[in-house]
Amino acid sequence: MPAERKQVLDEVAARWNGRVQLSPEDGSESAYRLECEPAELSEVCNWLFSDLHYSFGGLVVEQLTRWELRYVFYGGPGAGWLHVLTHLAPSDYRVPSVSRLVHAADWHEREVEDLFGLVFEGHPRLGDFVLHDDAWHEGVAPMRKSFDGRQPVTHRAPDQNWKPRQIVEEAGAFLMPIGPIYATATGPVHFQLETVGEDVIRVQPRLFYAYRGLEKIAEGRRAEDVLLIAERISATSAFAHSLAVCQAVERICHMEVPPRARALRIFVAEFERLRHHVAAIEGICESTGLAVAAAQASILEEDLLRLSCVLTGHRYLFGLGTFGGLTINLDDSACNRAAAQVREVAEKLSRLERMLSISSSFLDRLEEVGHVSAGEAGDFGLVGPIARASGVSRDMRKAQPYSGYDQIEFEVPHESEGDGYARLRMFFREAAQSVRIISTVGQAVPGGQVRAPEVSFRPGAALGWVEAPRGAALHWIRLGEDGVVDRYRIITPSFANWHGFRLAAENFAFQDFPIILATFALSVHENDR
């Protein structure tokens, strides 16, 4: 056991002297579980989060013989994963809220309250979150096992008297509703912007218009079919999410992934990251009205989409990942050709970056706009390039390496300003690192099979994680007999970053709002699931 983890575990034993039970997580070398009574929960979580600076991964709730609440934390490579567990009797539904101290857990608790009907005592704001108060049947918790997710529900007539909560009471305060259908071709989200004059004082995104109940409809399906669902959480990071599910299932079933498949997974995952970042850059250029730059970036995005299709058969990499490897072998010459084309894209991208960096009217819209401090980013548990733009430089590929990332040389860039321009630079710098990884891996893909022999499923549960293009994605999957899924929990980077989006958008001018939104590169689909 690494010294760092041993030290933490020793200190847990000393501090809580038997009130927190320590045990290794089943089938995992890097995860430890800390079991405690609900009363100790806040203190333990806060100690990990605030004192030891563990990142809060997410909350996994399972309705087993009793309620199991699993607060997942992770640190650097030496620290590994710590799962803080607490249990409730089947008829019990009250648990103390931890989000007063661990603010990153705020939305996780709201989601669980809505979907499972558990109440987090002391949470300041529950209700109207995933399930909209004006449309959903009060008191129906769809994630409970007793609820049949395959049956349609009767649609409640919308409550005509429902009104958003207005907080700002200043003279001249105005609540500006935007969405869920707004602008051209955007994901469905509703914003309530409270303004006083030019400035947006309060930003409240109302999400989950694209809530498809993916965690619920996965239950009772076979693991292979859940892989199809994972690809369709968010198409722009389809491969990343499918990889996370694959790794979870492979962990449960003790499957060895052949070296060739591990290398190709990295190749494709970085390719997807590059495409996502190019699209994010395009979005930022477009939001500022810089049409030629946006067109240049969108040419590169389409080039990469076409290259995806040539390489893997699908423009969004659907149908590529599978348990134990990949469904097709990408031969060496195809990888080399793809890597060469990627380098061409990278050259064009760096020319675009140079031109943008001397376009003062463009920079004026980004610099010192939409600021998020390192402290805020940490408190809200922001992830990915958005967090790294504010100086929080945790990256799953380095913190908890998977698929062989620990054997590859690359850097995780970070910035410190935390403004819109820092986020734009992050996308450029990370894209350059992805190109570097694609070149390195593409040159020397190990030979052999791309897929392990036939899967033999076992019952069990495990966590799979990846650094998706937008940040850390955690998938918890519990398999029953014959590879049938009993519980599937999807924790996405967009969920974390939407939570913190208001930090950036508040107290800036109304006309900055769409630009700040673009610099966050958020996905509604990835958030809503």
Place this chain on the structure above:
Amino acid sequence: MSQWVIKGLRTGVKSTRYPRAEETAAGISPGLPTAATLPLEVAQSLVARCPADALELAPAGVDVNLRRCIHCFRCVRGTNSPLGWEHSYEWATAVSGGNDQKRQFGPAFDRSVHILVVDTGDCGACLNEVRQLNNPYYNMHRLGFFLTPTPRHADVLLVVGALTDHMRVPLRKAYDAMPSPKRVVAVGACALSGGIFGRSFMCAGGVAELLPVDVEVPGDPPPPLAILHGLLVAVGRKPPARLHRAVSDSVGNASG
């Protein structure tokens, strides 16, 4: 800012020649499976592999219901007897029942059609492919198609996604706010039949559950050119394709 003007001019014309000529660039479409004449056992095993019920057992082999195909490639990968695959993109079909006079477009709409895109809960793929229509490769402005953010200006309602419970009311309101004549184009397997999300407590299983659909564009997601074909079908500038392919047809002629 002159650098951007020069940059734009230097890039040259990127636009596809479609619909005047066929587009042949690599990677523009994921393609679709084709119906095949097969022994019963092989046909049965392929039908069992399809997670989306897109393959149907026919007396002589396998029929393909393209409305339901989600490009999982399970009928061509990991099997010893793969189905055929074709790299077409003209996939849009006109739905019968859209013959209502009030819904038909006149000649005034030939070169100026405004489109409202509504995402009713997809994965972002269809939406992203719709966005690509504005990139220099597809550049749909040249054909008189324009995206609009408001239903008041819209002639065509382009719907992607599986129609979630939360989007029923906004979609209905948007449709009602559009002036007549108007047409509805459903894009992607989810908008057509619910796709992988199916029919559940949250998803209605297709846009047709709520609105009259005029044109269907299959695919998961349909590539930009298939969506463009759908728009051209909606205004009567391209003939529709057929979606159900049977082994009894001559295989491979079904698109366009």
